[in-house]
Each structure stands twice: as structure tokens, then as C-alpha cells.
Amino acid sequence: QVQLVESGGGLVQAGGSLRLSCEAPGRAFSSYAMGWFRQAPGKERDVVAAISRSGVSTYYADSVKGRFTISRDNAKNTVYLQMNSLKPEDTAVYYCAASSGFRLNLVREYTNWGQGTQVTVSS
Numbered sequence: 821q822v823q824l825v826e827s828g829g830g831l832v833q834a835g836g837s838l839r840l841s842c843e844a845p846g847r848a849f850s851s852y853a854m855g856w857f858r859q860a861p862g863k864e865r866d867v868v869a870a871i872s873r874s875g876v877s878t879y880y881a882d883s884v885k886g887r888f889t890i891s892r893d894n895a896k897n898t899v900y901l902q903m904n905s906l907k908p909e910d911t912a913v914y915y916c917a918a919s920s921g922f923r924l925n926l927v928r929e930y931t932n933w934g935q936g937t938q939v940t941v942s943s
Contacts, residue, residue: 822848822932826916829937832906836941840901842916842934849897853919855879855930856890856901858912858939865915869901870924879924883909906941914939 828840840856855870869890870879878890887906892899899916913936921929 822846822852822918824916824918824932824934826914826934826937829914829939831940831942834906834908834941834943836906837902837904838906838939840903840914840916840937840939842899842901844897844899844918846897850894851920852932853921853924853929854890854892854899855917855919855924856899857915857917857927857930858910859915859936860912863912865927867925867927868914870919871899872924877924903939906939908941908943910939911941912939913937 822844824844826842856868857865858868859865871890875892887904889902915936916934917930918932919929
């Protein structure tokens with residue numbers, strides 16, 4: 821089990837940028853694949869981006885490719901999501917999650933979740 825704490829959400833105008841951070845205190849961070857997910861009101865929770873344990877492999881949802889970048893710093897037990905060119909449709913609660921599995925885009929393999937951070941993009 822790993823505890824996850826997200827930060828960095830907020831209100832931004834369309835076209836702006838935000839950087840989300842997710843810290844996972846403890847020595848097990850590098851043994852997990854990490855992902856960012858989002859859930860808008862009335863919609864399912866979807867994967868936004870994910871990264872392998874080493875950081876070599878990444879996955880992005882089509883809707884964010886070219887705008888969002890996921891990265892991790894295993895020395896700091898932290899995963900980041902840099903979000904650029906934000907759109908109103910990016911508005912959602914963003915969750916960080918950890919997976920013991922190997923399929924980065926498979927939601928059911930993520931068993932540890934943070935509390936979520938709100939991202940609101942105004943038009």
C-alpha cells in the first residue's frame with residue numbers, strides 16, 4: 821500500500837498551464853507504475869497519462885497528446901503532470917494512482933489512489 825498526495829490544481833484560463841504533483845512518501849515508489857486520471861461531473865474516471873517504473877515508457881490519452889507531459893523523479897518519490905494549452909474540457913478532478921501491474925492504460929490495475937485535486941479551466 822502506498823499513500824499518495826496530489827497538489828497543484830486550481831483555476832486557469834483557457835490556453836494556460838498547470839503542473840500537478842503527486843508525492844508518495846516511502847521507499848516503494850519506484851516499484852509502482854504511476855498514472856494520472858480525471859473525472860468530470862457525471863462522467864467516468866479516465867486515464868490521462870501514465871508512466872512506467874523507470875520512466876522510459878509513457879502512455880497518453882488521445883485528447884491530451886502534445887499538450888500534457890507526465891514525468892517522475894524516483895529520488896523524490898514524485899510524479900508530475902505538466903498541462904499546457906489547457907481547454908475548458910480539461911476541467912475535472914485529477915487523481916494520481918499507483919499500479920503494481922504492467923499495462924499502463926488499464927484502470928483496474930491501479931489500486932492505490934490519491935484524494936484528487938480540482939482543475940478548472942475557464943473559457
